[in-house]
Amino acid sequence: MTDSTFLTPAAAAKRAGCGRTKIMKALENKALKAVRSNRNRWQIKSGDLEDWMTANIEETQSDSDADSQNDTETTVKITRLEAENEALKQRASDLEKDRDEWRAHAQKSVWKKLFG
Structure with missing residues (x-):
């Protein structure tokens, strides 16, 4: 995907390998950049998601371990x-x-x- 591709929170969660709730919390905390569409839905640039994933890689891995447990x-x-x-x-x-x-x-x- 290119930097201009937009993702929904559900699609971003799937791509990041975490839950949608985690994405929503990151949006609320402004740890993950996103904009609202004309329909008032979150749109997350794939590049912003990649940046957020890189910054939170340790936390994402520990979540995967917890999910496995x-x-x-x-x-x-x-x-x-x-x-x-x-x-x-x-x-x-x-x-x-x-x-x-x-x-x-x-x-x-x-x-x-x-x-x-």
Whole structure:
């Protein structure tokens, strides 16, 4: 991209490898240069984004590391919840089987009392 190419905050975030919220905070703090379009939308020059990325490269890398850590934690949580879900399904199945056995026993008992 050339210096005259404009990006939306979402496109800038994607290009910078960070979240849109981080781009918006940089705009609010005036750490990242941008202008408002006639439609009152942010437009960020690609060159300004490159400058901001260079100035914030360490912070961007630490965010990527944090995202990777969060992804790992999320995967562990999902795996744990899937195992818990399977255990609960098995428990429900066992309870249904037990219920059906008791129901059959109760029906036999009622028929015995009625018809000896």
